[in-house]
Amino acid sequence: MNQYPMTVSFTLNGEKRTFATAPGENLLDLLRRSGLRGTKFGCGQGTCGACTVLLDGRAVNACLLFVGQVEGREVCTIESVGSFDKSSEIQQELIDGSAVQCGYCIPGIVMSATALMKAETKYDDEIVREYMDGNICRCTGYEKIWGALRRVLDRREASLAKVEGSGSKS
Amino acid sequence: MKLCEFIRPTSLSEARDKLRELGPQGMALAGGTALHFLQDQTTRRAVDITRLGLSFIRKEGDFYVVGATTPLADIQRYRAPDWTLHEVCRRIATHQVRNISTIGGNICRVFPWADLPVVLLALDARMVVFSDKEEEIVSDEFFDGQPTQRFADGSLLTAVKVPLLRAHQGFGVVKVSRNSAAFSLVTMAVSLELDGEVIKTVRVAAGGAVPFPRRLPTVEAALVGREAKSEVFREAATKADSDVSWRGRESLSPDYVRQLAEVSLHDALERAVSFARARNA
Numbered sequence: 248m249n250q251y252p253m254t255v256s257f258t259l260n261g262e263k264r265t266f267a268t269a270p271g272e273n274l275l276d277l278l279r280r281s282g283l284r285g286t287k288f289g290c291g292q293g294t295c296g297a298c299t300v301l302l303d304g305r306a307v308n309a310c311l312l313f314v315g316q317v318e319g320r321e322v323c324t325i326e327s328v329g330s331f332d333k334s335s336e337i338q339q340e341l342i343d344g345s346a347v348q349c350g351y352c353i354p355g356i357v358m359s360a361t362a363l364m365k366a367e368t369k370y371d372d373e374i375v376r377e378y379m380d381g382n383i384c385r386c387t388g389y390e391k392i393w394g395a396l397r398r399v400l401d402r403r404e405a406s407l408a409k410v411e412g413s414g415s416k417s
Numbered sequence: 418m419k420l421c422e423f424i425r426p427t428s429l430s431e432a433r434d435k436l437r438e439l440g441p442q443g444m445a446l447a448g449g450t451a452l453h454f455l456q457d458q459t460t461r462r463a464v465d466i467t468r469l470g471l472s473f474i475r476k477e478g479d480f481y482v483v484g485a486t487t488p489l490a491d492i493q494r495y496r497a498p499d500w501t502l503h504e505v506c507r508r509i510a511t512h513q514v515r516n517i518s519t520i521g522g523n524i525c526r527v528f529p530w531a532d533l534p535v536v537l538l539a540l541d542a543r544m545v546v547f548s549d550k551e552e553e554i555v556s557d558e559f560f561d562g563q564p565t566q567r568f569a570d571g572s573l574l575t576a577v578k579v580p581l582l583r584a585h586q587g588f589g590v591v592k593v594s595r596n597s598a599a600f601s602l603v604t605m606a607v608s609l610e611l612d613g614e615v616i617k618t619v620r621v622a623a624g625g626a627v628p629f630p631r632r633l634p635t636v637e638a639a640l641v642g643r644e645a646k647s648e649v650f651r652e653a654a655t656k657a658d659s660d661v662s663w664r665g666r667e668s669l670s671p672d673y674v675r676q677l678a679e680v681s682l683h684d685a686l687e688r689a690v691s692f693a694r695a696r697n698a
């Protein structure tokens with residue numbers, strides 16, 4: 248019997264793609280068997296956040312999504328954010344701040360932070376906590392991750408405020 | 418549960434017809450997050466209902482109408498002076514789960530930890546169910562048993578109508594859990610109406626530590642006509658025992674859970690009264 252009797256098409260990291268799949272397959276399995284291994288399997292039940300990807304810009308658990316649910320939509324994975332050679336600002340800050348130990352949770356954390364930066368312009372602690380409440384780190388105790396996030400978000404908020412300020416002057 | 422087909426209807430009536438045709442093999446799929454909790458090995462055909470225009474929040478007459486497939490995250494972010502559902506939605510699961518799971522999915526199959534049934538019972542919400550036509554069902558009837566039975570014939574929930582709070586009315590909810598992604602240990606919700614300092618009407622509902630979310634009529638009776646103050650709340654909360662038997666949870670004894678429930682109920686009453694007073698100020 249054909250293991251993958253149906254197809255699903257969606258935009259993956261900016262590229263239109265079609266995959267052979269099965270109705271019961273979840274997005275995480277599809278991504279990983281297609282070579283995108285940055286998205287991690289932790290719990291498989293929506294509690295750890297290691298599998299976080301963006302669906303139409305929102306952070307979601309790839310382990311909970313059936314492939315059929317993403318048909319025609321836009322998925323972004325950690326591979327679209329940065330790599331070892333070309334890390335994004337948030338990734339670099341996590342490295343520089345020694346906020347990475349085993350690293351397993353980090354792709355999910357970066358994706359949740361990316362969703363936050365895409366959707367919001369103000370980053371008080373309450374909103375950061377809200378966006379990050381689905382990501383568990385078993386190594387670091389969060390302190391250094393939080394510090395790295397705060398530094399990036401504070402810089403970003405300041406630069407967004409500057410842009411807004413300069414706009415209102417002209 | 419396993420899926421062997423994924424069907425994407427383009428209209429509500431097409432979804433209903435498909436579910437009718439499939440019978441027990443079919444299953445409405447909203448966020449799909451609850452399927453992972455269903456341990457049985459049955460194979461089902463999923464009918465995706467998230468692309469039928471059922472994701473919205475709007476004010477209509479005396480109600481806020483929330484479309485059945487509105488994600489919890491949207492409900493959490495929505496703001497209006499007498500909007501009551503954001504606080505509890507913020508406390509459900511995680512950011513990622515709230516982005517996918519829907520109000521309909523939370524209440525059409527009630528798990529013991531479900532928070533929205535508790536809140537909707539307290540608020541006296543109406544559920545709009547589409548079969549051959551749309552029918553409104555009051556919360557007491559909708560949650561009088563597992564709602565899945567109601568949908569076995571292919572019917573679908575299309576919206577939830579939450580009554581607008583009028584002057585002198587207030588609402589409060591308290592949820593206790595070990596951490597943000599953990600299930601509720603206790604969820605208590607209260608809506609009430611004050612006449613001066615006296616409680617004129619009240620609805621109290623409990624969830625989490627009970628087998629199924631339900632109202633607490635003995636507590637309600639102990640509150641009506643009484644002054645809205647802490648001693649009265651504390652005394653009324655001790656009556657909850659007559660309405661429910663508390664279950665021990667996550668290594669907590671039933672007696673500890675009972676105390677937790679009483680304190681949470683007291684706090685939910687305090688919040689509802691402050692809410693009512695603030696709106697009248």
Ligand SMILES: Cc1cc2nc3c(=O)[nH]c(=O)nc-3n(C[C@H](O)[C@H](O)[C@H](O)COP(=O)(O)OP(=O)(O)OC[C@H]3O[C@@H](n4cnc5c(N)ncnc54)[C@H](O)[C@@H]3O)c2cc1C
Binds near residue numbers: 452525528530533
């Ligand atoms: C890690 C985790 C933690 C969670 N914690 C909590 C918590 O603390 N409190 C809480 O309340 N919830 C919690 N939830 C959410 C809850 O358990 C369910 O997963 C969720 O509410 C289901 O919503 P859904 O949209 O994904 O529904 P689905 O999984 O798509 O559907 C659930 C059921 O409802 C039926 N259904 C859905 N929509 C309709 C409709 N419109 N008409 C008829 N039938 C319909 C489906 O057929 C199915 O039987 C948690 C979930 C996860 C994954």
Ligand code: FES
Binds near residue numbers: 294311
């Ligand atoms: S693997 Fe998806 S949340 Fe843990």
Ligand code: FES
Binds near residue numbers: 347348350353386
């Ligand atoms: S660094 Fe190991 S889990 Fe976070």
